[in-house]
Amino acid sequence: MAKIFCIANQKGGVGKTTTTVNLAAGLARIGQRVLLVDLDPQGNATMGSGLDKRALVQTVYDVLLGSASVREARQTMDPVGYDVLGANRELAGAEVELVHLEHRDRRLKAALAEVQDDYDFILIDCPPSLSLLTLNGLTCAHGVIVPMQCEYFALEGLSDLVNSIKQVHANLNRDLSIIGLLRVMFDPRITLQQQVSEQLQAHFGEKVFQTIIPRNVRLAEAPSYGLPGVVFDPNAKGSQAFIAFAQELVDRVGLPAAKKKAPSRKA
Ligand code: ADP
Numbered sequence: 001m002a003k004i005f006c007i008a009n010q011k012g013g014v015g016k017t018t019t020t021v022n023l024a025a026g027l028a029r030i031g032q033r034v035l036l037v038d039l040d041p042q043g044n045a046t047m048g049s050g051l052d053k054r055a056l057v058q059t060v061y062d063v064l065l066g067s068a069s070v071r072e073a074r075q076t077m078d079p080v081g082y083d084v085l086g087a088n089r090e091l092a093g094a095e096v097e098l099v100h101l102e103h104r105d106r107r108l109k110a111a112l113a114e115v116q117d118d119y120d121f122i123l124i125d126c127p128p129s130l131s132l133l134t135l136n137g138l139t140c141a142h143g144v145i146v147p148m149q150c151e152y153f154a155l156e157g158l159s160d161l162v163n164s165i166k167q168v169h170a171n172l173n174r175d176l177s178i179i180g181l182l183r184v185m186f187d188p189r190i191t192l193q194q195q196v197s198e199q200l201q202a203h204f205g206e207k208v209f210q211t212i213i214p215r216n217v218r219l220a221e222a223p224s225y226g227l228p229g230v231v232f233d234p235n236a237k238g239s240q241a242f243i244a245f246a247q248e249l250v251d252r253v254g255l256p257a258a259k260k261k262a263p264s265r266k267a
């Protein structure tokens, strides 16, 4: 059964999509079967995985509204090593249309159930809001990965997110927890970033992932080639960090016994 994780943060431009596509590619590199679900109408994760959002016939929108199954709408993307359930602008309309439907906040959960055994991880790239779309993501997830920049206001936004996650936990999804906070776009030369990073660790302890994603231009360039940085330039510092993060996540969430054997055979 796949572990389902939302990559969420109410702020825009904090690195959610970059984290989702690179984590997906990193997990694929270490042998995990991954489905990426793009829940943002901007479709950045779709494009960043090499799928043209304008040419998509079926998307996560059709899945949410019940006119396609995940099996019908997903695409296998060989160059990046994972499958994609894409999104485009059409998804913005789902917000309004869903309001009239039954179980409007758990439609994604129902739809993903049929493919849970096809994957080890399902990663959901959330939009920068606590909309009905994000709610659909949080309702089906086992956990949330929160990418954040180590800036002063980052901590402020975090308490809103933590409260929202608590509410979803109480009302919609008892499985939900924060898996961890991921420090992204990190520049060690900036004293404030180091200070915020230390504050984060002091406050959230083990919830802060050990891996730090540095600011790295290759990660920013890769989407224009329709590839995650991890595929575009695996040796770049940022890509290496995401590969390390994929391994840290696998270690943190634990894996079925059969998978754990592989590294020990090597030893
Ligand atoms: P979000 O999905 O939260 O809106 P994005 O992942 O799209 O954020 O990132 C916002 C911008 O920052 C993008 O232009 C992206 O390429 C850039 N970016 C993200 N992470 C890094 C990084 N580690 N180094 C350099 N640029 C980055």
Ligand code: MG
Pocket: 016, 017, 018, 040, 044
């Ligand atoms: Mg995004």
